[in-house]
Amino acid sequence: SALEAKLAPREAELIAKKPTETLDAYAYYLKGREYYYRYTKRDNDNAIELFKKALELDPDYALAYAGLGDAYGQLGSRTKMWGISDSEAWIDSSIAASNKAIALDPNCAEGYKALGLGYTGKGWYKKGLEANMKALEINPNYGPALGNVGYRMMNLGKYDEALVYIKKGLASDPMIPNNYLSVGFAYV
Numbered sequence: 001s002a003l004e005a006k007l008a009p010r011e012a013e014l015i016a017k018k019p020t021e022t023l024d025a026y027a028y029y030l031k032g033r034e035y036y037y038r039y040t041k042r043d044n045d046n047a048i049e050l051f052k053k054a055l056e057l058d059p060d061y062a063l064a065y066a067g068l069g070d071a072y073g074q075l076g077s078r079t080k081m082w083g084i085s086d087s088e089a090w091i092d093s094s095i096a097a098s099n100k101a102i103a104l105d106p107n108c109a110e111g112y113k114a115l116g117l118g119y120t121g122k123g124w125y126k127k128g129l130e131a132n133m134k135a136l137e138i139n140p141n142y143g144p145a146l147g148n149v150g151y152r153m154m155n156l157g158k159y160d161e162a163l164v165y166i167k168k169g170l171a172s173d174p175m176i177p178n179n180y181l182s183v184g185f186a187y188v
Helices: 009-016 023-036 041-057 062-077 087-104 109-121 125-138 143-155 159-172 177-187
Strands: none
Touching: 023 041, 023 062, 041 062, 062 087, 062 109, 087 109, 109 125, 109 143, 125 143, 143 159, 143 177, 159 177
């Protein structure tokens, strides 16, 4: 009000939207995201448990499903590194949880980003790119999706374009360690 800023109708809608009415579910979700971005098996397992606790409190919490989609996708994509089998089952679970998030909230950028991770785990790089681009259509400054678009561009051999998205993702969310790694990969 003091700045007399004018919001676009879509921006006002996003600001007014409450993802959950349950404060404890929200707290579990945030803590789950914190663990998810540490990128270790133990922390990813903790994230899964926290997202599940959020869903116990609010079974229609789209962001918690998106978190599960991300965590299952991470588990599926890192199975070799972490010595886990059944990567296909985890990737399938990632896609299912991500689609549940999108079904509950078609404007859930986090759901589309998670779906992109699941698709990538299947080796479907173009579909992964499309899902992440949909996330950016909903939220143009969503750092994790920006970084993932950069990764998908690298998968497709488009390194100059990748670098643009990765740097924008890094600027938008400097707390995501993978974005720093991605800049190096793009240059290499």
